[in-house]
Amino acid sequence: MDLILQLLFTGIGIGAVYALVALGFVLIFRATNVVNFAQGEFSMVAAYLMVYFAVDLGWPYWLSFLLALAGMALLGVIFNLGVYYPLRHRSYLPVIIATIGASILLANSVLAIYGPQPQVLPGWFETPGIQLGPVYLDSQYLLIIGVTILLVIFNFWFFEKTLLGKKLQATSQDKEMASLLGISVSTMIMITFIYSAVLGGLAGLLVAPVLFVSIQMGSTIALKAFAATIIGGFGDVTGAIIGGLALGVIETFGAAYISVPYKDGFAFLVLIAFLIFRPQGIFGERVAEKA
Structure with a gap:
C-alpha cells in the first residue's frame, strides 16, 4: 500500500505536466481546427530560456521564470503570425505540416546554440521534500500538482465567468x-x-x-500530451486534464510493476487500446462517418 500511494503521487505529478501541454493542444484545436505539433517544443524552449537566464546569466530564479514565460508569450505571437495566419484560409493539412516544420526549426535552433548535451536546472526549493506518513512528497512534484490545480481552477473561471473567455469560447464554436x-x-x-x-x-x-x-524533452512531452488528448476526448478541456493525469499514473505504475525501459511504451499501448475500443475518448462523443 505504501508503494502504491508513492507511485500514485509521482504519477499525478508527471500527469499534471502532460495535462498542461494537452490543454494547449485542445485550445489551439478548438480555435483553429488544427493540431499544433510544435506544442511540445514550447516546453523545451521555455526550459532552455530558464537555463539561459538563471544558470548562464545567474539572474534570480523568479525573474528568470517570468522572463521565460514572457518569451513564450512572444513566441506564441510569432508562431501565430508566422505559421498559422498566412495559411489560415488553407485546408488543415498545410497548417499541420507547417507546425511540424516549426517544431523541427525550434529544436534545431536550440541544438545549434546549446548542442546535444543535456542541461541541469536547479529546483525551486532547498528542501527536497517532506515525509508524510509512508509517502515521500517531493517538493517539485508538489509544486507541479499545486500549480496545475490553480491553473485548472483559473481556466474554468476564465472561460465561464469573464467576457474575454466567453469571446474565446464563441470563436472556437463558430x-x-x-x-x-x-x-x-x-x-x-x-x-x-x-x-x-x-x-x-x-x-x-x-x-x-x-x-x-534536453532537445528531446519537447517531443517526448508532446507525444504523451497528444495521447492524453485522445484518451480524454480530443477537443474536450476536461478530457485533456483527466487524460493527462491518467496517463501519468498508468506509465508510473507500469514502470514500477512491469519494466522501466518500457515506460514510454505504456502510454502508447493505452492510446492504441482507446483508438480501437473507444476512439472518441472518455468524454468525447462518437460521430457517425458519412457515406
Missing part, C-alpha cells in the same frame, strides 16, 4: 457567428496561441528540474 457579433476572430486566435504557448512553457519550467533539459 467563427462566422462570432465575427457577426463584433468579435475580432483574429485577435481571439492570437490570444489562444499566446495562452497555449505560455501553458506549454509553464509545463516545461515545472518539469525541467525533475528531468534533464
